[in-house]
Amino acid sequence: MAARHCAPGGTRFLLYPQAPIINPGQDPEVVVVSSPAGSVGPGPEDDRMYAISPVDKWPPYGMQTRRDGTNYLHLPPWEGEIYPPPEPDGEGHFDHIDPESREFQAAHLFGCVRFVLDIWEDYFGHRIDWHFGDDFEQMELVNLPEYDNGHIGYGFLEVGSNLTRGGVFTLDCTNFDVIAHEVGHGIIYSMVGVPDPEKETGEYNGFHESAADLVAIVSCLHFDSVMDGLLANTHGNLYMLNRLNRIAELSENEQIRIASNPLTMSRFVHGWRKEHKLSQPLTGAIFDTLVDIFHEQLLDRGLISPEVEDLADQYEYDDRYQSIVQDMFDTSYVGNEAEFKDALTESRDIVGACLAETWRRLPPDHLTYKLVGEILSEVDRDFNDSAYHRIIASNFDQREIGMVETGPQLAKLPKENHMDSSRRMTPDSRELADGRKLSYCERMRVARRLAG
Numbered sequence: 475m476a477a478r479h480c481a482p483g484g485t486r487f488l489l490y491p492q493a494p495i496i497n498p499g500q501d502p503e504v505v506v507v508s509s510p511a512g513s514v515g516p517g518p519e520d521d522r523m524y525a526i527s528p529v530d531k532w533p534p535y536g537m538q539t540r541r542d543g544t545n546y547l548h549l550p551p552w553e554g555e556i557y558p559p560p561e562p563d564g565e566g567h568f569d570h571i572d573p574e575s576r577e578f579q580a581a582h583l584f585g586c587v588r589f590v591l592d593i594w595e596d597y598f599g600h601r602i603d604w605h606f607g608d609d610f611e612q613m614e615l616v617n618l619p620e621y622d623n624g625h626i627g628y629g630f631l632e633v634g635s636n637l638t639r640g641g642v643f644t645l646d647c648t649n650f651d652v653i654a655h656e657v658g659h660g661i662i663y664s665m666v667g668v669p670d671p672e673k674e675t676g677e678y679n680g681f682h683e684s685a686a687d688l689v690a691i692v693s694c695l696h697f698d699s700v701m702d703g704l705l706a707n708t709h710g711n712l713y714m715l716n717r718l719n720r721i722a723e724l725s726e727n728e729q730i731r732i733a734s735n736p737l738t739m740s741r742f743v744h745g746w747r748k749e750h751k752l753s754q755p756l757t758g759a760i761f762d763t764l765v766d767i768f769h770e771q772l773l774d775r776g777l778i779s780p781e782v783e784d785l786a787d788q789y790e791y792d793d794r795y796q797s798i799v800q801d802m803f804d805t806s807y808v809g810n811e812a813e814f815k816d817a818l819t820e821s822r823d824i825v826g827a828c829l830a831e832t833w834r835r836l837p838p839d840h841l842t843y844k845l846v847g848e849i850l851s852e853v854d855r856d857f858n859d860s861a862y863h864r865i866i867a868s869n870f871d872q873r874e875i876g877m878v879e880t881g882p883q884l885a886k887l888p889k890e891n892h893m894d895s896s897r898r899m900t901p902d903s904r905e906l907a908d909g910r911k912l913s914y915c916e917r918m919r920v921a922r923r924l925a926g
């Protein structure tokens with residue numbers, strides 16, 4: 475699978491693999507997206523989307539409440555003033571824009587969305603249509619720093635600003651993880667769809683967050699610097715990432731830290747509150763599958779011995795053996811850096827392509843993590859001759875997926891919850907506020923979203 479950062483004839487952008495404030499001193503990378511040079515206009519804008527930095531836009535898009543307490547759905551397009559848009563250079567590229575300028579923010583937002591879409595359209599093997607394509611041709615990408623969240627919804631992707639866990643203020647338009655995660659939600663709305671409210675499971679919501687994180691993780695591994703950094707820090711012993719106390723040192727990437735979590739489904743037997751927490755066993759199972767496939771690739775290429783792989787496997791969670799395993803990886807890595815990177819690239823693309831096919835086959839109704847595992851195994855059978863059957867089964871088992879039942883949702887979603895109501899609101903939902911009689915299902919859907 476060709477990495478898009480060298481798409482010939484495409485348009486150049488400067489992208490930060492990690493928010494610059496989180497990783498100061500890091501230069502943005504030149505990325506070439508698939509849009510032919512010259513086809514992206516000021517904004518930037520192409521046939522799929524356009525970015526804007528609006529002046530005094532409030533509130534954010536989505537379901538909003540008027541002063542009299544009634545609700546309405548706020549949707550694009552923004553018709554007010556905007557700050558001057560970034561302009562392409564004479565050859566149609568955007569990599570000349572000063573990263574300190576305001577124009578850079580919209581260019582970065584657009585470049586990230588286009589880059590992530592390129593990567594996943596490659597994995598799916600076709601164009602990914604917007605789920606709101608019936609009503610909007612283009613998606614409006616909004617840079618709204620006043621907003622303390624990021625969300626994708628009907629016709630828009632809107633990002634604000636954030637305080638990191640370390641208490642650092644960061645603009646989401648320069649945060650690749652945040653943008654890629656939102657595009658991930660968009661991909662799932664398009665490819666899996668939304669369940670009938672009566673057939674919606676708690677695990678559907680966890681699955682959505684998990685898929686969005688996985689889109690961000692696989693996408694960030696398309697940056698050379700992320701790949702190089704991960705290998706330089708671990709020498710290929712990615713099991714190290716599962717040892718939480720060291721993750722911060724090993725990867726500045728927040729999504730990777732979330733992915734290498736130890737949570738199992740027992741944790742949710744009595745219920746769950748936030749879908750992002752509920753998503754973690756599934757994300758963990760798939761991330762561990764990626765790590766295991768990588769080690770398998772190293773083994774196949776003769777880069778590590780079966781003994782190293784066995785030992786790494788066996789003592790994944792046992793600190794006493796870590797230094798022995800690490801020594802073995804250190805020895806294997808030195809002098810074979812390029813081959814290790816090749817193996818990780820191949821593993822990333824196996825997982826990306828298998829996830830895409832899994833999502834294409836997955837129905838939104840009655841969705842469970844167990845079903846995700848079963849379909850992933852089917853895809854492995856169809857694509858890889860079941861080469862990774864054992865790996866997938868053992869990682870899903872380790873997370874107790876399908877072994878325990880997920881309990882009920884314990885509390886209403888807090889208003890700031892990430893899986894917010896705005897995402898699923900469609901022009902149909904807007905009619906509620908305007909008094910049109912809705913069907914039972916529509917009323918259920920709107921009532922539940924409003925309650926959220």
Ligand SMILES: [Zn+2]
Pocket residue numbers: 655659682683686892893
């Ligand atoms: Zn999310």
